[in-house]
Amino acid sequence: MKVCEYCGKKAMAGRTHRHRHSAWAQRAPKTGRWFSVNLQTVHVNAGGGTTRKVTTCTKCMKAGRTLRSA
Numbered sequence: 001m002k003v004c005e006y007c008g009k010k011a012m013a014g015r016t017h018r019h020r021h022s023a024w025a026q027r028a029p030k031t032g033r034w035f036s037v038n039l040q041t042v043h044v045n046a047g048g049g050t051t052r053k054v055t056t057c058t059k060c061m062k063a064g065r066t067l068r069s070a
C-alpha cells in the first residue's frame with residue numbers, strides 16, 4: 001500500500017451505504033470499500049542541483065511541504 005512520505009497518510013477501509021434498496025431488504029445494504037488517498041509522485045529539490053522522486057498526497061503538496069523543482 002502506498003503511503004504519503006510527509007504525513008504517512010494511506011488508504012482507509014470504510015463501508016458504502018446504499019440508500020435505495022428493495023422492500024425485502026430490511027436494512028440498507030452496506031459493503032466494504034477503500035477510501036484511497038490522492039497520491040502523486042513528484043520530483044523535489046534534493047539540493048546541489050539534484051532532484052528526488054517522492055510519493056506525496058495532494059494535501060501536502062498544497063500545504064507547500066514539497067518544495068518542487070522547476
Ligand SMILES: [Zn+2]
Pocket residue numbers: 004005006007008009056057058059060
Ligand atoms: Zn501527506
